[in-house]
Amino acid sequence: MDLHITTPFGRRPVTPAQIRAQTNADGCPRETTVHKWKVFRDIAAARIRLGLGDRALAVLDALLTFHPETALAAGEGPGLVVFPSNAALALRAHGIAEATLRRHLAALVEAGLLIRRDSPNGKRYIRRGQGGAIAQAYGFDLTPLVARAEEIATLAAEVRAEAQALRVARERVTLLRRDCAKLIQALEAEEGAPGAAVVLRDRYAAVVGALPRVPAPSHLEEAGTALAALAADVGKLLIAHHKTSESSGTPDQSERHKQNSNPDIVSSEQAFGLEMKRSGAPPRDKISPTGGGDPRGIYPLRFVLDACPGVADFAREGIRSWGDLADTAEKIRPMLGISPDAWLEACQVMGDAAAAVTVAAIFQRAEHIKSPGGYLRALVERKRRGEFSLGPVLQALMRAQLQTLPGQPRCRHAAN
Incomplete structure (x- = not known):
């Protein structure tokens, strides 16, 4: 059967939304039945997507109360038309003003949730046939709620998931x-x-x-x-602090003074702002096995570069990984007078990453170190004895950087 599109009373024009709503209602299978309050809850959840305000929901809630059944069936035909007067509808909508009521009824129609079935004189009423069955009804048709129930439920589910x-x-x-x-x-x-x-x-x-x-x-x-x-x-830094404190020994360990036969190494240690202990090697069972381990699992690369910013000036494309840092350390090694043998030994004993960080730290304070190559060899020996950790060195360099920079410290690198 061809669809007959009804038009509104008076000066109200026919809009595309009204045509679309009547088309959807006509295409809805007659056996489709929905729970009106479930549909209402879905509309309330998706009201922003539907372009409705809370007052429009209050008007729709009031309209639904004029339908006596909880179930809405598309096959009811005129039985899905509700026909309250504006006064009765405003009363059930908690005393809403008539102008506001008209505005929100229009919003519900434009949202495609209602169809206007206007009488010749614009009044809302029904005409019953024999046996009391509804023959004609003029008012607001609720069929679009049945036709769009699945669509509205999908919208509501999306909104709830986003929330x-x-x-x-x-x-x-x-x-x-x-x-x-x-x-x-x-x-x-x-x-x-x-x-x-x-x-x-x-x-x-x-x-x-x-x-x-x-x-x-x-x-x-x-x-x-x-x-x-x-x-x-x-x-990682907190863990490094605890591991460093564990590897530094306990108060009951011997603190006997040992004369150092290499004064250059002492002055080099002071160049980092550190007072390293010149004590005998503590027993192996009292040294943390990770006290000076692979820095990649302890110190963020960004922290190392902030403590030793000078090394980045020799990286052509920046330092974005530990591999880049190792390559740059290899490049600046000859500038410090560190021999290939000393560098190879440091990589073997410390590991590539730790050796690269150590060379970067030496480069950062090179003007205070008389013999960088000898200092690196001394640190390698300390590492062999389990007496060397990068944590205090990096922290001392970071404090030195903060003392020389005016205002807040800046992060110069985009390393991860």
Whole structure:
């Protein structure tokens, strides 16, 4: 049967939304039945997607109360038309003003949720036939709610999923903010002086400060990723502090004075701002096996580059990995007078990454070290005895950098 499109009473024009709503209603299978309050809850969840306000929902809620059954069946025909007067509808909508009522009824029609079935004089009423059955009805047809129930349910599910993802993202950022703040505070207590914690606190402030007042999911995802990386970096430094303190020996270990026959090495150690102990090697069972281990699992590369910024000037394309740092250390080795044999021995004993960090640290303070090659060999011997750790060296260099930079320290590298 051909579709007959009904038009509104008076000066109201026929809009594409009204034509679309009547087409959807006509194509709805007659056996389709939905629960009206379930559909209403889905509309309430997806109201932003449908372009509706909360007052429009109140009007729709009032209209649904005029349909006596809970189930809405497409085959009811005129039985799905509700015909309350404006006064009765306004009363059930909690006393809404008539002008506001008309505006929100129009919004529901334009959203494709209602169809106007206007009488010749614009009044709403029904005409019953024999046996009391409804023959004609003029008012608001609820058939679009049946026809679009599945579509609206899909929209509502998407909105609920987005809201859930937003809540999870907010919770993640909140937890990471708490973790980062307390971990940085613990690192400051461990260091006891300005050091890596200052740079890390600046990173934290930059991430948090970039969040808008009402962050979108993309903002929260970006902030969560940055805060997770920051928490990992701070955690590595805290672990390094504990491992360094464990490897430094206990008070009951012998502190007998030993005369040093190499004064250049003593002055080189003071060049880093350190007072290294000149004691005999502690027993092997009292030295942490990771006290001076592979820095890749302990120190963030960004922290190493902030402590030794000079090495980056010799990297043609920047230092973005530990491999880049090792290549750059190999390049500056001849400038320091470090022989290939000394470099090879350092790589074998310390590991490539630790040797590269050590050479970068020596280069950073080269003007204070009389014999960089001899100093590297001495550090290799200390490493063999389990007496050398990169942690105090990097922390001393970081403090030196912070004392020379005006204002807040800056992070010069984009390394990960």
